[in-house]
Amino acid sequence: MRLERLGAGGRPAEVLRALHARARRLSLPAPAALVGRWFDAAAVIAPHLQAQPVAPRTAFASSAADRPTTGGDPVIGGGWIGYLAYPDGVGRLPSAAGGWTDSVLRLDADGCWWYESLTDACCPPDVAAAALDPQSEPRAWSMRWTPPDRGSHHDNVEACKDAIRAGEVYQSCICTQFTGQITGRPADFFADGIDQTQPTRAAYLQGPWGAVASLSPELYVARHGTTVTSSPIKGTLPLTADPAALRVSAKDVAENVMIVDLVRNDLGRLAVTGTVTVTDLLRVRPAPGVWHLVSTVQAQIPPTTTAAELFEASFPPASVTGCPKTRARQLISDWEPQPRGVYCGTVGMSSPLAGLELNVAIRTVEFTPTGGAVLGVGGGITIDSDPAAEWQECLDKARSIIELTPTQAPALIERP
Structure with a gap:
């Protein structure tokens, strides 16, 4: 060492x-x-x-x-x-x-x-x-984004509300995708992204298979020794709104609390009995372009627990699925025409010295080797959801990404 x-x-x-x-x-x-x-x-x-x-x-x-x-x-x-x-x-x-x-x-x-x-x-x-003394100058890049189909998203929100009325789920996360093409290097897109948006859980890696530029604000799970922590995000308003409105919004609070219960259940599948606690509930925090409600769940797990066992109990992250998780995932697969890919998965690091920390791969762009780009966005749907408001929430979340500009050249963006 x-x-x-x-x-x-x-x-x-x-x-x-x-x-x-x-x-x-x-x-x-x-x-x-x-x-x-x-x-x-x-x-x-x-x-x-x-x-x-x-x-x-x-x-x-x-x-x-x-x-x-x-x-x-x-x-x-x-x-x-x-x-x-x-x-x-x-x-x-x-x-x-x-x-x-x-x-x-x-x-x-x-x-x-x-x-x-x-x-x-x-x-x-x-x-x-x-x-x-980094001497490398920023390199120019440009990105052309194409917005998703609003009508399909509206139909999926209504289908989710029908499933809630039928008692199949309490909540589900409905997502859609911006598609794009980058001219330049994804690494330069990410470098400008972290400078301009200051995300708390950003991550980047690339290989011959492509690249992942995650500008995420959300912690999926951290494990240090026998302590595991998860901080799900549910509840969103644009930064221009009064953040206090989140705490008095029945829809946003219900959205968050249901997911907190799901995280408690997920971690409880591994935890030492009696150690699952909610250490922070409904905290209003800023993220790029929006306000979020963030809660934190913590538990103690046996020291022999493996990463594979942790994933089996809790992956994919609760905040991007729904309640109950298995049925929500089944319905999501029917409603969303394109696979989510890296979006709604996780990016992070496992260190033999420092432990395990993983984000929720939201505000995340995946790049193919030929420069094709996909940005997923979505939100939690409850019985109180309004399709127009849910569409606007998707735009609010995407805005900090699609409005990124390169340091040296203007971006080419098709506005939704």
Whole structure:
């Protein structure tokens, strides 16, 4: 294990661009990045990562140990970074992909970059230079988005309300998709995205199979030792609205509380009896372009619990399915004409030192090798849902992504 204090340096977007330039220069795989709030750090970046398709059951399989510290700072060292797609339907990208890194750059809360390695290897000078004095200039990109069909979304919302009236579900998450084509590099799209939207659970990785740029605000699950935590998001208003209205909205509160109960049930399938608690309920928090209601559920699980067992109990995330989960997933597969793909799955990292942290892959764009792009958006439907309001919520959530602009060139956007 090696830990080197590098010092103050560039923003995560600048460092990521510099590491991409280094990878191209040395013919290395591209870097991968977690940016926002990961493992008590502001950014965790693998200088390069051989991200390959894997069997879904093997994703994030490294152990989740107690978190050691050195001088008060959390130690990450390295681990497996990747994604696991939403499990229903065959998507455009592999069902799971990722890779192992022996070293990471970590940006602490005070703005200091650290080099951490699971081996005794020193920080390569060009990696340190990328962190401390990134010289790579932003690269131009453009994106042309095509909006989804409003009529189909309206029909699906009404079909969901019919299912609620029939007693098949209490709530379901109904989603739709923007499609697009990028000119330029997805990594530059992501770098500008984290600069402009400041998401708390952003993640990026790429490989020959394509790329995933997740600008998510939501924690699916964190595991540190025997403690697991999940913070589902349900309830949304645009940032221009009064956030206090969320707490007095019967529809939004019901939407959140139903999902909290579902998370409690999911974690309860593994938890030590009596340890499932709601540590925070209906907290109003800002996210890119919107206000959200966020709650937090925590539980203690046996130390022998594997990542595969955690996924079996709780994946896909509760907030993107519905209540009851199994029937909601079945109906979603009937209502939504396109597979969700990585959207509504998860992106994150499993470290043998730091544990497991995974986002909910919302506000997430997946890119094919030829530059095709898909952005999924959706929301929870209850009996009180209004189809027009639900459509507007989709637009509000998508806006922070489709209105991203490159640092050096204007984006080409077809407005919905």
